[in-house]
Amino acid sequence: MPLKHAILGLLNYADMSGYDIDRFFKSSIAFYWHAQTSQIYKELNNLTANHYVESDIVYQSDKPNKKLFHITDEGKVELHRWLADANIDDIMKYKNPLLIKIFFSGNLGIDQTMRLLEKYIQSCAQIIEDMNADINKISEFEAQIEQKDESFFWSMTMTYGFMYYQNEIKWANWCIDKLKERIS
């Protein structure tokens, strides 16, 4: 569901090609939702079949031609239905592959568990760096669309990202300290 509605949400801001949408999922939004290129094109087919979006071919001389998608009235209704739906059951269906691994790490060596956690810390730190680099992209994107007030909500997700990954690092460091105590 979220991918479908994220695409509708993007097309509600501006007309985009599959490539544009894919690029967006590879940048800012990637911190909250990861999606494959192939899945985006597949989902665009589904959305078209459901009459939530439509597309026109745009012929370009300097670049390959592209299919420009736009949201339909039906699509807007569906987007708002989803946004207004305050049911959070789906949201609470949490899945964390790292935690499953840690849970069973008693079968692994302490040193190997520590290495995994250290790798995780590095990845989280890298994401925080990437987010810092992406902060100005918000204003860039905002300049392209009509709605000028969006950045307020986008900043809430940005703040989430920083708080989340910092908290992950904090936890992983706590674990490493505890593991070190065990060795000595």
Next chain:
Amino acid sequence: MPLKHAILGLLNYADMSGYDIDRFFKSSIAFYWHAQTSQIYKELNNLTANHYVESDIVYQSDKPNKKLFHITDEGKVELHRWLADANIDDIMKYKNPLLIKIFFSGNLGIDQTMRLLEKYIQSCAQIIEDMNADINKISEFEAQIEQKDESFFWSMTMTYGFMYYQNEIKWANWCIDKLKERIS
């Protein structure tokens, strides 16, 4: 992958029926991995087909008969292969449906966004309560299995749960404060 290996991990501790495994996924481990009953039974079929687990029928007079699963040597090899695999690409493929909704909440009213966040806070608080109630289940489960040193790793996941959900509440409250500023 994680479900498959979580089941292998559980069967590595003790022989279990599909029902036992399901109950486990509905309790403690639910904070890190949510799974449907139907999916567990399906996955047990896959694991059997791959010779990672085997089962025997246990006839019970006071209760319905059951299929008791045990891990094979092949299954143990696969479990350790997965545990030792330090590749964290899959782990970093993050997906957060709430954040997607917040990202597009500019199309919604501020009051509706606040209500969603308040609901989320309540759900997180409820989970923290449930986790507190489940803390003693660790020692219960530990008493049932051979390995006595596991609780150390389980406490790392428990600590994660508390830190994670407290951080979620902190962020959501920050958002609500910011939204309130907007109204006044």
Next chain:
DNA sequence: GGTCCCATGTAACAAGTTACATGATTCC
């Protein structure tokens, strides 16, 4: 008689992953 716990699934479908496949234009 009703509810709860125990116990095991199937079928249809939706969502997500991996690998493959192609080809244009631009800039160095």
Next chain:
DNA sequence: GGAATCATGTAACTTGTTACATGGGACC
């Protein structure tokens, strides 16, 4: 000639969801 960016997908497969389906035993 090669790398980077633009551009769009398909096929096979795995994973996860939703709805359905059944039935025994215990306890009140």
